Amino acid sequence: MFFKILSLTLVCALSTGLTSAKKASIYVPSDIVGLITEKSVECIAETGADLNILQRVFQWQFDNNKTSKKFSFCLFKKAGFSDDTGHFHKNKLLALYEKSDKKERVKEVIDECAKINEKNPLETMYKVILCFFDKTPVLLEVQLD
Secondary structure: OHHHHHHHHHHHHHHHHOOEOOEEEEEOOHHHHHHHHHHHHHHHHHHOOOOHHHHHHOOOOOOOOHHHHHHHHHHHHHOOOEOOOOOEOHHHHHHOOOOOOOHHHHHHHHHHHOOOOOOOHHHHHHHHHHHHHHHOOEEEEOOOO
8 A cells, every 4th residue: 555655645746747848858758767667666775764855856846954955865875876886877767867858968968977076975866866957958757647
């Protein structure tokens, strides 16, 4: 039951929060949505974050507090999108943008944000995420069937 509620919360948050009139959007593949949902459950348990964190994170509203940073680091790492230092795995992230005509610009943004190095991996991940989603020309969106 918890997993079903969490999945529905995630899908609703993603479908309503990731689009912007200023930026193009592309759909996240359903297998990736499933992976993120699964890893979110693990990271909520590990970090003590509340369920509301999903809605904020998947609307790309990252709170500047330790629990939120731990959750984001955990989620991106467990889903395979980042490494131990808090930086994105470029090829894994770029794969989400395979069908985008702005893939080269997305690659440039990933490289630009990879230059960020903070005092610890949590801070680095937080700043890298903010950098990427501030500068990316394409946002991610979930398609509801």
